[in-house]
Amino acid sequence: MNDAHLSARVTIDLSALKANWKTLAALAPKAETGAAIKGEAYGLGAAACGRALWEAGCRSFFVARPKEGEELRAVLPEATIYVLDGLYAGEAGYYLQHRLTPALISFEEAQEWARDGQGAACCIHVDSGINRLSFSATEIAKLVAAKLPLHITLVLSHLASSEEFDNPFNETQRVRFEAVRKLFPGVRASFANSSGVFHSEAFTLDLTRPGIALYGGNPKPGQPNPMKPVATLEARVLQVRDMGKGEVIGYNTTWTAPRDSRIALIGAGYRDGIPRRMSSMYGTSCVFVGGKRCPIVGRVSMDMTAIDVTDAPVKRGDYAEFFGHNISLDEAAGFAGTISWELLTHLGSRYARHYLT
Numbered sequence: 001m002n003d004a005h006l007s008a009r010v011t012i013d014l015s016a017l018k019a020n021w022k023t024l025a026a027l028a029p030k031a032e033t034g035a036a037i038k039g040e041a042y043g044l045g046a047a048a049c050g051r052a053l054w055e056a057g058c059r060s061f062f063v064a065r066p067k068e069g070e071e072l073r074a075v076l077p078e079a080t081i082y083v084l085d086g087l088y089a090g091e092a093g094y095y096l097q098h099r100l101t102p103a104l105i106s107f108e109e110a111q112e113w114a115r116d117g118q119g120a121a122c123c124i125h126v127d128s129g130i131n132r133l134s135f136s137a138t139e140i141a142k143l144v145a146a147k148l149p150l151h152i153t154l155v156l157s158h159l160a161s162s163e164e165f166d167n168p169f170n171e172t173q174r175v176r177f178e179a180v181r182k183l184f185p186g187v188r189a190s191f192a193n194s195s196g197v198f199h200s201e202a203f204t205l206d207l208t209r210p211g212i213a214l215y216g217g218n219p220k221p222g223q224p225n226p227m228k229p230v231a232t233l234e235a236r237v238l239q240v241r242d243m244g245k246g247e248v249i250g251y252n253t254t255w256t257a258p259r260d261s262r263i264a265l266i267g268a269g270y271r272d273g274i275p276r277r278m279s280s281m282y283g284t285s286c287v288f289v290g291g292k293r294c295p296i297v298g299r300v301s302m303d304m305t306a307i308d309v310t311d312a313p314v315k316r317g318d319y320a321e322f323f324g325h326n327i328s329l330d331e332a333a334g335f336a337g338t339i340s341w342e343l344l345t346h347l348g349s350r351y352a353r354h355y356l357t
């Protein structure tokens with residue numbers, strides 16, 4: 001895509017994505033390593049990321065919506081595609097048409113798939129404590145008792161606090177999931193998301209489902225990130241202006257120049273997913289430009305963000321990095337009081353996108 005008439009650009013390094021998948025695969029050598037590719041691969045593009053992951057060796061993909069499954073099927077004709085939303089009422093035919101495997105979440109869905117699913121594979125998503133979309137313990141008992149004609153190929157459960165390695169709830173969930181798994185002898189099991197892969201083998205089981213770590217997020221918060229950065233978010237410097245000491249900038253005049261200053265206006269704002277929380281009144285958020293980290297000043301607006309470049313050699317047309325190789329995704333998310341998942345998936349559509357292979 002041509003950058004000439006768009007300010008902001010996202011660069012997606014597909015070889016880093018592949019390397020991250022391989023790193024995660026090497027950490028769980030007895031398990032198959034899948035990929036969570038929901039939400040258009042966390043905003044980075046399901047088709048390009050799906051193809052790259054397939055090339056790396058990934059064969060099992062997890063989407064949220066069935067529509068995401070249809071779109072992924074178009075680029076990956078042979079992949080196994082699980083739909084985490086479960087089975088939409090009356091839509092079994094759609095799942096069959098696109099060969100999507102529903103991760104069933106209730107007895108009602110199981111009955112519907114047994115009736116309309118033509119014996120196609122399904123997955124059973126069981127709760128082990130997070131209480132999101134999934135079979136409860138009572139519903140599982142009903143399922144087991146009913147002996148429905150289902151071709152169950154996977155039992156799945158999801159951790160609530162996998163990135164908190166000391167949280168005893170991880171083990172609580174694991175023990176509960178073990179008990180449920182026994183009700184499905186011979187069926188493969190999947191438990192670990194990104195951080196889950198960094199727990200013991202008792203968590204990685206037969207198939208892992210990393211998401212954020214593939215896309216460069218740190219699965220071990222507070223420790224060095226073992227993953228490579230995948231996404232870089234940059235935008236153009238649209239203007240460099242001088243501001244005298246005592247002048248104010250931006251909506252609601254929240255920042256007053258403490259000295260004569262040089263300010264760069266960067267062409268990315270909250271429409272482009274730069275959280276308004278990055279505004280200077282919430283603390284120091286930085287953008288990397290001219291070889292330096294420069295603080296955001298005043299309020300992030302819809303189309304632009306102001307930074308103090310008094311100490312950096314910056315000129316009109318330069319690109320400023322919000323996250324990438326100089327400021328990590330996790331650090332940028334921290335500036336806004338949010339998490340890497342949210343920052344990445346909120347980037348909006350007003351970007352030039354580049355895929356590096």
Ligand SMILES: *Cc1c(COP(=O)(O)O)cnc(C)c1O
Nearest residue numbers: 036158193194209210211212213
């Ligand atoms: C999103 C999701 C994942 C991936 O989680 P990450 O923390 O991004 O690795 C795995 N499993 C389920 C059920 C999910 O919803």
